[in-house]
Amino acid sequence: MIIDTPEVQDINSFSRLEYLKEVYGMIWVLVPIFTPVLGITIGVLAIVWLEREISAGIQQRIGPEYAGPLGILQALADGTKPKLLFKENLLPSRGDTRLFSIGPSIAVISILLSYLIIPFGSNLVLSDLNIGVFLWIAISSIAPIGLLMSGYGSNNKYSFLGGLRAAAQSISYEIPLTLCVLSISLRAIR
DSSP: OOOOHHHHHHHHHHHHTTTTHHHHHHHHHHHHHHHHHHHHHHHHHHHHHHHHHHHOOOOOOOOOSSSSSTTTTHHHHHHHHHHTOOOOOOSSSSOHHHHHHHOOOOOOOOHHGGGOOOOOOSSSSSSOOHHHHHHHHHHHTTTHHHHHHHHHTTOHHHHHHHHHHHHHHHHHHHHHHHHHHHHHHHHHOO
């Protein structure tokens, strides 16, 4: 005799753990996003460690060796120092505090917004646009404006020259990159 009541159906659905399918699906949505982020983070940590080890060998001194095995975690230790985390926020007394504060935010936000067009999987696209490459170029080109704003907002000629130099360097990297990307885009249109 088969009993088919709502209580039995609830028990059967609970015993099959159907709700875990949704959790499993959500986890697999996040895997394509966190895989490149984790790979890039580990790559940067390894490159920083190699740079410090090679610099120590060239300068005939002891390299990083106290943070983790062989000093591999030195970059993480540098980032979590109280000196960097709890640093006082200094604003220029005669400068424009709004420009000085908003400038770095504009530079970082424009770079983070450029990740909107990257497809992280076949079904995981944050924004599906026909002009994706052109939007990426346009959004990432806003970063030098933030650098200029920070330099100008300090009301110091040396900081302003430093902001101009950083913006010029950023633009000088973007021009060849843009030309390469646009030439590939034009070739792909045919």
